[in-house]
Each structure stands twice: as C-alpha cells, then as structure tokens.
Amino acid sequence: MPEGHTIHRIAKDHSPLLTGRPVAVSSPQGRFAADAALVDGQTLERIEAYGKHLFYWWSSGRVGHVHLGLFGKYRVHRGPGAVAPQGEVRMRLRTDLATIDLAGPTDCAIGTPDDRDAIVARLGPDPLRRDAKPAEALQRMARSKQPIGALLLDQKVMAGVGNAYRAEVLFVNAIHPLRPAADLSDAEREAVWATVVAMLRKGVKDNRIITIDRKEFPVPKGAPRRGDGTYVYFRDTCLRCGTPTGRLTLAGRDCYYCPACQPG
DNA sequence: ATACCATGAACAG
C-alpha cells in the first residue's frame, strides 16, 4: 500500500530487471491490451518515480503512466520462466530477467511526454527527488487557511505523502491536525518538510513505514503489521503516552492524532 | 460465502 516511498522503491527495485532490454508487454486481464500493444517489444529506457506516480520511458518515445491508488500492487517473479498470472493482472512486463505483474491500479496507460508533463505539473515538489524545491511547498502551506492535516494529503502541496505519513509527521512535530497551515510558524512548516523528507527516505530504505524511534520503541521482529511502526497511525492509543488516539475526517480520510501530545 | 476494509484520487453536485 503505496505512499511515495513505495513508488520510489518500486522504481529502484524494478529498474535493473526491466530497463535496457526488450520488454514483452501484455495485459492478461485485458483492460490494458490496446495500450500494451503500443509498446510491446520495445526497450524500456527508464522508470521514473514522481510522488505517487510511476512513468515508464519507452524507446519509441512513448511514456507509460501507472498510479497504484489504494489497491494497486506489483508482483515480481524473478527468472526467465513463464508464470501463470494470478488474479487480475492488468499489465505484465516480461524480460529475460523477470516477469512483473500489476494488479488493481487506479491508472495504467500509455501516453506521451506531454501527458507525463501534464501530470507532473499538477504535483507539488516530491520530497524524495533531488530536484525538489521545498520553497513551493512551504509557500503553499503559508498561504493556506486549510487545516495542515488536510493540506498534507494534497498532492499539489507536496507529492508523496499519504494517510499514514500525514499522521506521523504531525505527531512527531507535536502539531494538531486542525491547525490552519498559515498559522504554523515558519519553523514549524520547515520542520514538517524536513520530517517528510526524513520519513519518506527511511520508508524507501526499510521498504515499509516505520516512523518510530527504534531505540525508544524497538520494532517487533518479522514483518510488522500495519500500525506496528507508528506512533498514532492505525493505533487505538498513542505509543508514547497511552492516551486514546483521536480521529478526524480530514480530506476525506481518518486522520489519527494524539490529543495529549498534539495540543490544539 | 459474504462483508468489510485499506498507506488514493477523480468526479458530481
């Protein structure tokens, strides 16, 4: 389940298996079949991650776009062998090194560089990219009367934060989600950006969302379940102080917070 | 077998 860290991690992990070689592109499920034919057999030059979006740069100049949404998921089968598709496989990418299947995306289409640019133009800076300009995000926050908890999910403010990171970023900065973004101090807004950068980077590294300080609260061995790596997100009580977490619907989703640690 | 839920976002009104 994908916030920006997942997307960047996918680009990193899939690139060595797919780029620089011809790729058989198909759609076992069928809904991507016509688009698949447009690039089938071409060489994939690059996979680009931007916020929660993936762009596939094909040798013909076409650009594929994938957005996982809430449900989208990749399955990687290493090796040259044929693999039977499991479930609803919208897009299949196969090389001599691997077969990669995509199921459940919100968007999956072949377009042009202009289409790609139009999508990127709707996005704020991506904290995971070297070319990110934090000033744009800080400025949008400083000018908005919207609650900071709503703004953090707005991809044109910054691209890549989702529901889990929004809750955790506000928690570690002791900011109540309902505080209007414009009312935060400059230092607070800068701290929010810095925290987002650090958390997303760590998410890419860990390949999962772990925002808690391991020294203070060791993460249980094995794959943690959702909520095991967080202070307030998906938790009934605040990990730090034990107070029952609050939930506010902000930008249409439940925003978890600690009423004690994040004073209004 | 069925219901419900999820780290998302576009669209209608």
Added chain:
DNA sequence: TGTTCCTGGTATC
C-alpha cells in the same frame, strides 16, 4: 460532501 472505481486480504457468518 458524497459516490465511484480499482483488488485482495482478513474477518465474520
């Protein structure tokens, strides 16, 4: 603000 779409895992009968 509410509805819709995408899929599959887990919970509940």
